Amino acid sequence: MTVRPTLAVVGATGAVGTVMLQILSQHADIWGEIRLVASPRSAGRKLTVRGEEVEVVAVSEEAFDGVDIAMFDVPDEVAARWAPVAAAKGAIVVDNSGAFRMDPDVPLVVPEVNPHAARRRPRSIVASPNCATLSMIVAIGALHAEFGLRELIVSSYQAVSGAGRAGIETLRSQLAMVAGTELGTSPGDVRRSVGDETGPFPAPLALNVVPWVGSLREDGWSSEEMKVRDESRKILGLPGLKVTATCVRVPVVTTHSMTVHARFEDEVTVDKAREILATAPGVVLFDDPAEGEFPTPADVVGTDPTWVGRVRRSLDDTAALELFVCGDNLRKGSALNTAQIAELIASEFTA
């Protein structure tokens, strides 16, 4: 009989944590004990996983006793504090925060793209990418394997749940204020109606789009735009890859979308690209505009794959493709990729 590894889920009570518990319940036969860990504030709460109630324990050194793999979905500073503690106690940490993603001794892993990278982990920490990067990287990785990627120019249409429960509640509250009105037709009327209720966002999201995600970096770039650039390079193993992102928040609850201009080493064909996307693990090709078939976030939400549509070859560049991709930012964009990495490592225990 194989002993199944013990899993700790750190940060089980957030928007991503809720989805994580659903995913763990669907993949019920992988794990031995599943221990739920959270801040002392949440300790004692009972959450359901694999059909059973489990009591949340407060994070502490002892919480990692006997843990084989610890998945972290907590703010960067909490991960920076506790992931090394879990690692020192012998656990392998799979971290979904930004704290370790660019550490050269921490692999950044997307199981469909660079599973081999997860094996070299000198700090016993493996990082999962940001949700914006994950919204397109599985599809891009498959195309890169065939064509050799040179440049990415992407624009995002990011859902409010990327900002957690507060993001979802803010949009819902704003929509309740604007529904049934004639707002959205004179300068600032939405802003006046919504008032200061912009929650985690710098401007109203109802009847609006906001070209800002994250915090300010050098030369006017946002942290989210730099993450897409830095993480894509690291995952694909292309440190010199040209990457330009403009990240925009839209009034969608969950599922990020992205337009992608991808330039490759040599000439590409749409037929070959479609063949690759139709057969790549974790990708669904949904692309027949004549039949109204293209992915939209409202149709993709709640599903696991990266959906790809609007596949075209650039009219002025036979080496470039245009795509529209959608991926659930709470599933593949966060919880699912973290779970997949943990399962990849768990397979080492039973191999």
Add this chain to the structure above:
Amino acid sequence: MTVRPTLAVVGATGAVGTVMLQILSQHADIWGEIRLVASPRSAGRKLTVRGEEVEVVAVSEEAFDGVDIAMFDVPDEVAARWAPVAAAKGAIVVDNSGAFRMDPDVPLVVPEVNPHAARRRPRSIVASPNCATLSMIVAIGALHAEFGLRELIVSSYQAVSGAGRAGIETLRSQLAMVAGTELGTSPGDVRRSVGDETGPFPAPLALNVVPWVGSLREDGWSSEEMKVRDESRKILGLPGLKVTATCVRVPVVTTHSMTVHARFEDEVTVDKAREILATAPGVVLFDDPAEGEFPTPADVVGTDPTWVGRVRRSLDDTAALELFVCGDNLRKGSALNTAQIAELIASEFTA
């Protein structure tokens, strides 16, 4: 005393026509008689312009008697039928439809960018561009004049009023259905709630974005994407300009937004680009993310200029700039540009 020219407004009763009458009222001293022309169905209705009620007359050859300039905002096939009639009666036509934009004997004019083009009009017809092109072309034209444009890669965030009153009503009705619910979290839940009420759109817009605008052209491109390409080339006088557009509809009432990757002949600097954008006619530079300053459609709606923010130089290409632009699709994107062309031509009458 100067005789002021007689203006006919053909298609005065639509979403754009309503904005046009506001603009004509604000620019009240340009025109002599203003005649309102529409389909026989709308004849006899009374609309207010320059503070006076004017009765709408049915379109006919006689409706153009004595007209100096006729502005058309009607479907392509109606423009194709009636613009040549007005021209034959001696009027100069300013047409906002797609019927004549790519005709080599019809100039396509943006007064801030190529006013000289309006003087060569062998068919007595001058065309105004599509709203998506107009959402960015004034800013791009100003940068082109300094730096020399080589390539545009743009992604749009287009408002529902681009599809007229039906577009606005569809979004409002859908928002009333989803507000106060927990929709947007499982596959297709928005679509099931909205049902067949997608109006002029191929998918729900509430809590969604839809990567399709217009009709299907060759190789999977949409008509809107081809318009951005063809019209940008014609307006800028750059028939070989590389242009790639991906057009996406978003749940915003009015004002199109666009991310722009613009590559120029030589190295550019953000300082010089900002100086150009800060002084270009018809452009407002609004770009200080540290202070939360970037344009959003809810703030820009109802204003005349093209608003530009998020100005960055590409990290991998010293000859390329990244921008986020917003323009009211019913004002500069339609009625205002048409009115500006008509005023440009009217100035010939009084010069």
